[in-house]
Amino acid sequence: MAEHAWILAAVPAIAFLALAALGRRLPRQGDFLAVLAAASGFGLFFAVLASFLGRGEGAWPVLNAIEWTAIGDFRLNMGIAVDQITIVMLAVVTTVAFMVNVFSVGYMKGEPRYWWYFAVLQLFVASMLLLVLADNLLLLYVAWELVGLSSFLLIGHYWERRSAVEAAKKAFITTRVGDVGLLIGIILLWKATGTFNILDIIHAVEAGEVGGTGLFVSVMFIFLGAMGKSAQLPFHVWLPDAMEGPTPVSALIHAATMVVAGVYLVARLLPVFEAAGDALLVVTAVGLITALFSGVVAFAQTDIKKVLAYSTVSQLGFMFVALGAGVVSAGMFHLFTHAFFKALLFLGAGSVILGAHHRQEVGQLGGLWRRMPVTAAAFLVGSLALAGLFPLAGFWSKDEILHAVEGHRGALVFALISLASIMTAFYTTRLFILTFLGKPRDAEAGHARETGASMTGPLVFLAVLSVFAGFVVYGGVGEALGFPGGFGEFVYLHHPETFHIDWGLAGVSTALFVIGVFGAGWLYRGGRLDRAAALTAWQPKLYEMTRRKFYFDDLYQFLIDRVVLGFSYVVSWFDRFAVNDTGVDGSATLTGYAGFLLKHLQTGRVPNYALAIAAGVAALILVALAAGG
Amino acid sequence: MVPLENYLVLSAILFALGVYGVLSRRNAVLVLMSVELMLNAVSLNFVAFAAHLDPDRATGIVFAVFVIAVAAAEVGLALAIVIRLFRNRSSANVDEAATLRW
Numbered sequence: 001m002a003e004h005a006w007i008l009a010a011v012p013a014i015a016f017l018a019l020a021a022l023g024r025r026l027p028r029q030g031d032f033l034a035v036l037a038a039a040s041g042f043g044l045f046f047a048v049l050a051s052f053l054g055r056g057e058g059a060w061p062v063l064n065a066i067e068w069t070a071i072g073d074f075r076l077n078m079g080i081a082v083d084q085i086t087i088v089m090l091a092v093v094t095t096v097a098f099m100v101n102v103f104s105v106g107y108m109k110g111e112p113r114y115w116w117y118f119a120v121l122q123l124f125v126a127s128m129l130l131l132v133l134a135d136n137l138l139l140l141y142v143a144w145e146l147v148g149l150s151s152f153l154l155i156g157h158y159w160e161r162r163s164a165v166e167a168a169k170k171a172f173i174t175t176r177v178g179d180v181g182l183l184i185g186i187i188l189l190w191k192a193t194g195t196f197n198i199l200d201i202i203h204a205v206e207a208g209e210v211g212g213t214g215l216f217v218s219v220m221f222i223f224l225g226a227m228g229k230s231a232q233l234p235f236h237v238w239l240p241d242a243m244e245g246p247t248p249v250s251a252l253i254h255a256a257t258m259v260v261a262g263v264y265l266v267a268r269l270l271p272v273f274e275a276a277g278d279a280l281l282v283v284t285a286v287g288l289i290t291a292l293f294s295g296v297v298a299f300a301q302t303d304i305k306k307v308l309a310y311s312t313v314s315q316l317g318f319m320f321v322a323l324g325a326g327v328v329s330a331g332m333f334h335l336f337t338h339a340f341f342k343a344l345l346f347l348g349a350g351s352v353i354l355g356a357h358h359r360q361e362v363g364q365l366g367g368l369w370r371r372m373p374v375t376a377a378a379f380l381v382g383s384l385a386l387a388g389l390f391p392l393a394g395f396w397s398k399d400e401i402l403h404a405v406e407g408h409r410g411a412l413v414f415a416l417i418s419l420a421s422i423m424t425a426f427y428t429t430r431l432f433i434l435t436f437l438g439k440p441r442d443a444e445a446g447h448a449r450e451t452g453a454s455m456t457g458p459l460v461f462l463a464v465l466s467v468f469a470g471f472v473v474y475g476g477v478g479e480a481l482g483f484p485g486g487f488g489e490f491v492y493l494h495h496p497e498t499f500h501i502d503w504g505l506a507g508v509s510t511a512l513f514v515i516g517v518f519g520a521g522w523l524y525r526g527g528r529l530d531r532a533a534a535l536t537a538w539q540p541k542l543y544e545m546t547r548r549k550f551y552f553d554d555l556y557q558f559l560i561d562r563v564v565l566g567f568s569y570v571v572s573w574f575d576r577f578a579v580n581d582t583g584v585d586g587s588a589t590l591t592g593y594a595g596f597l598l599k600h601l602q603t604g605r606v607p608n609y610a611l612a613i614a615a616g617v618a619a620l621i622l623v624a625l626a627a628g629g
Numbered sequence: 630m631v632p633l634e635n636y637l638v639l640s641a642i643l644f645a646l647g648v649y650g651v652l653s654r655r656n657a658v659l660v661l662m663s664v665e666l667m668l669n670a671v672s673l674n675f676v677a678f679a680a681h682l683d684p685d686r687a688t689g690i691v692f693a694v695f696v697i698a699v700a701a702a703e704v705g706l707a708l709a710i711v712i713r714l715f716r717n718r719s720s721a722n723v724d725e726a727a728t729l730r731w
Binding site for chain 2: 599602603604605606607610611614
């Protein structure tokens with residue numbers, strides 16, 4: 001089964017085709033097809049997992065490829081490679097996709113283009129699974145663009161709304177900047193190694209066939225693609241705007257799966273990054289800056305989804321910091337746990353938005369604890385997991401990251417990532433308090449009602465995962481589930497690492513959690529805003545700067561207005577005057593004018609023509625005589 | 630036997646007369662007659678060369694017969710055009726038929 005894991009991607013692909021072709025005419029607009037596809041994907045994953053584990057470690061990675069095309073001696077294969085990282089990604093994608101499809105049945109009820117929404121959702125799942133299964137970079141790039149396309153379509157699902165159109169465009173173009181880098185990087189790696197196959201590239205690099213500055217440059221180009229997709233500074237601007245899409249989409253694409261494609265790519269190519277000089281240092285730096293920056297910006301956001309979006313950007317930064325420390329298990333583990341609790345938080349936010357009649361500004365919410373108890377409880381679990389409460393999932397993965405940073409990156413990075421951890425706990429607590437505690441600040445929030453079972457069901461399921469998913473770090477738990485050991489003994493770069501809890505580090509981690517939670521709890525005690533307002537009034541400029549996201553959007557707008565549009569004005573002037581008026585129209589005018597002058601040679605009189613012919617013949621005879629001597 | 634040069638000189642004189650007629654006459658019928666003169670000069674050339682250079686075979690003579698046949702067809706067509714021209718303009722002067730231009 002593991003060698004036929006491509007079926008996982010084929011099932012949603014077929015569902016997409018069926019829904020796109022027939023969705024509108026099917027009963028219930030075909031949503032049962034989508035849920036069926038997602039459920040069978042979830043089921044099939046376990047078949048793949050059982051087969052994968054059954055083969056034993058010696059048979060990993062499981063490969064299956066067919067020849068795509070042959071150009072001369074160069075053969076391009078298309079195939080799948082299933083290894084431990086792929087298995088983790090498959091688990092995340094199939095689980096969250098299943099939950100999101102079920103949730104969407106309730107959430108999207110009665111929305112426009114219901115069938116099309118589900119169709120594109122299946123397209124996304126198929127592309128994402130293809131992305132994680134691909135055994136070569138070219139196929140990966142195809143899937144990479146396909147997930148970008150589905151993301152674009154889903155962000156712009158409500159295309160009647162101008163902001164949604166703008167956000168979709170922004171997401172597409174911003175990630176495209178990175179994608180060009182990725183393509184250049186893939187081509188550079190191909191030139192250096194002569195293959196697109198990921199394993200062959202890694203072997204070539206490990207054998208020392210390529211290296212030096214050339215390798216560093218190509219790796220940096222690839223990392224550019226990862227930064228774009230995973231919304232790292234300075235490409236982060238598209239992700240918060242992507243919240244214009246339907247909330248379940250934010251949960252699936254912009255929290256759990258697509259945005260971690262960059263993390264996945266770096267994890268997949270980590271041996272190459274390791275060999276490429278200071279590449280990992282760059283990864284750490286970018287991740288660290290992003291984690292800190294988005295943590296601060298999340299303080300001042302008032303839209304419940306925007307807070308979560310900046311939180312996602314920040315957590316992606318955490319993953320890059322872990323990968324930058326060269327510890328693939330810590331990065332992938334945080335990806336794994338984060339997918340569950342962040343999907344939970346987004347679906348919880350969706351439940352809040354639907355229950356509170358499309359109020360999503362925290363200033364309008366509050367006091368939903370009584371009215372939406374299931375959502376509130378699930379959201380609380382997700383928040384605590386994100387903030388890192390012992391022993392929820394987020395605690396373990398954050399612990400692993402701290403451990404990795406402490407071991408490989410030194411005290412400064414450790415201090416900064418700890419600071420980012422405090423921020424995580426702080427903004428998460430703030431969001432929870434403002435949404436669920438205190439009194440409703442808006443009439444609609446006061447009339448909020450708990451959402452239906454198709455929404456609370458996935459919330460509860462994901463809440464359970466958010467509590468327990470972290471325990472797979474323990475060897476005993478992993479072995480009980482059939483794995484060779486804990487997470488670190490399953491996903492590793494060079495040597496499996498058995499997990500031993502470091503109580504000192506756990507203490508530090510818990511202290512960070514407590515500082516963050518109590519800081520926010522003191523500031524927003526009981527859901528009251530007076531202390532926060534006083535703080536804002538004390539430093540209005542700082543607050544404004546944070547609220548405006550440190551002017552990144554304004555800066556880009558300025559760059560586009562002045563530099564890009566200015567340059568394009570020059571280009572369009574050149575096109576109009578040099579190319580169009582002088583080149584194209586000019587040659588036509590010249591021909592016309594020449595014809596206007598020459599037409600007077602045509603008299604229409606037969607004798608003139610006869611004379612011309614006779615003169616011509618006479619001239620030819622003279623020439624012939626002269627030449628003949 | 631009359632030498633070849635005599636025929637060629639006669640043919641050249643006929644041809645030159647034809648060219649002169651085509652260039653100097655304004656009446657379409659006379660222009661056509663001059664064209665016939667030029668064609669006949671060519672036919673005479675064919676026959677003379679054939680008789681002197683290859684008397685056993687009739688290649689040049691057959692060519693001359695073809696030229697005469699083509700000339701007859703050409704005159705038939707051209708005279709029809711001249712008649713249409715005369716009907717339209719009450720004149721066969723080629724200078725006046727100058728509308729076919731820009």
